[in-house]
Amino acid sequence: MSDAPKPRRLTPKGRATRDRIVEAATALIAQRGVAGVGVEDVRAAAGVSGSQLYHYFDSKQALIRAVITRQADSVLHPDEPRIAVLDSFDALRAWADAAIERQQENDGRGGCDLGSLAGELSASDEESRGDLADGFMRWKDLILNGLAAMRDRGELRPEADLDELAFALLAAFQGGKVLAQTVRDVQPMVAAMNATLAHIRSFAT
Structure with a gap:
C-alpha cells in the first residue's frame, strides 16, 4: 500500500x-x-x-x-461506467457494454485512466506505482464484492474462485483497453470482455 x-x-x-x-x-x-x-x-x-x-x-x-x-475514484462517478454495482449477470453485461461504448466514443484512443498512467509511471515512480496499485485493487475488490453477492444469492456455484474471477475481469477490462488504444479498434476489448464474462457465467448455478 x-x-x-x-x-x-x-x-x-x-x-x-x-x-x-x-x-x-x-x-x-x-x-x-x-x-x-x-x-x-x-x-x-x-x-x-x-x-x-x-x-x-x-x-x-x-x-x-x-x-x-x-x-x-472515477468509477464511482454517475457519468462513468459503474463498477460498484456488479452484483448480477445483467449488471456485469451492462458495465462491460458501457465501458466498450465509452472506448468507442474515444475512437479507440487513450486518455488519463489508470492503465495509461501505469504505463508511464510504474517503472519510474515507486510512490505513484503504489497509488496505482491501490486504485486497481480497489476496483478489483468492488468486482469481488459483486461476485460474492451473486454467490451468496445462489447465482454462482460455491466452488467458483471469486478472487480469480475478479482479477480476470479487471485484466480483461484494462488489458482490452490498452490493446484497443494501441490498434485504434475496440474489437480486442470486446473479445476480452466477452470471453471473461462467458467464463464467469460458466459458474452459474
Whole structure:
C-alpha cells in the first residue's frame, strides 16, 4: 500500500480551486501524457497563480498522485461506467457494454485512466506505482464484492474462485483497453470482455 499524504481540510472555495487544478492536469495528461505536461502548463490551464498551485501541490509528483486518486475514484462517478454495482449477470453485461461504448466514443484512443498512467509511471515512480496499485485493487475488490453477492444469492456455484474471477475481469477490462488504444479498434476489448464474462457465467448455478 502507498503512504499518500492526507489532504488538508479545505474551505469550499479552496476545494473548488484544488479540484480545478486536478481537472486541468487530468485533461492535459489525457492529451499529452505525463511526460508532456509541466506544472506551468497546469497552472495556465487551471487559471490559477503559481502560489495558488503550490499551496495545494508542492511538486509535480504530488499533483500526479492527486490525478491518480481522481481517476481511481472515477468509477464511482454517475457519468462513468459503474463498477460498484456488479452484483448480477445483467449488471456485469451492462458495465462491460458501457465501458466498450465509452472506448468507442474515444475512437479507440487513450486518455488519463489508470492503465495509461501505469504505463508511464510504474517503472519510474515507486510512490505513484503504489497509488496505482491501490486504485486497481480497489476496483478489483468492488468486482469481488459483486461476485460474492451473486454467490451468496445462489447465482454462482460455491466452488467458483471469486478472487480469480475478479482479477480476470479487471485484466480483461484494462488489458482490452490498452490493446484497443494501441490498434485504434475496440474489437480486442470486446473479445476480452466477452470471453471473461462467458467464463464467469460458466459458474452459474
